[in-house]
Amino acid sequence: MGIRFENVGIAVRDLDEAISFFTDLGLTVVGRDTVSGDWADTAVGLDGNHARIAMLQTPEGDGRLELFEYLHPDAIETEPTLPHETGMHRVAFSVDDIDEALAIAATHGCHPLRGVATYEDVYKLTYLRGPSGILVMLAQALKND
Known part of the structure; x- marks a missing residue:
């Protein structure tokens, strides 16, 4: 299959x-x-x-x-998903420039939940709330030259 x-x-x-x-x-x-x-x-x-x-x-x-x-039927409003809840979690995107992506998100009133983190010099990443409270992860690969 x-x-x-x-x-x-x-x-x-x-x-x-x-x-x-x-x-x-x-x-x-x-x-x-x-x-x-x-x-x-x-x-x-x-x-x-x-x-x-x-x-x-x-x-x-x-x-x-x-x-x-x-x-x-009418949509049912729920509390936004928290990062540690079981079930549908988030949608994630790789971006070329996380600062540019965050500037675009900000024009929609969407900002990081806490800030931008660096994971082992491999990624800069953050979670933000998108429209309707959707958790969105943005990640930029860090290039090692």
Whole structure:
């Protein structure tokens, strides 16, 4: 049996805001749609499932993020995930310039949870809260010359 990673799906409170955040960081929207109907109810396990969706892709095309905003049933607000909680944790991106990425995130009101750390002279990295409280990790590889 073959298997291939497809995407990570994240429910957001405002699809356009989330798209703006992730496209400013460098992802590209590869499709948008509104989904509903029996097939969507069956696949997702929700009666009356109706959502606006967008598929975004990283520049190299290997990573995809599916964002969805529920129109029905009403989205349920939850407390933002904490870094040590079990379950869906965070979405992570490698960036060429973490300072530039953080400046872009700041234009969306998103800032590091604590600061930028250096891991064994290999990465500079940080966690921040993106749109709808999504935990986002940004990491810049440090080049050893």
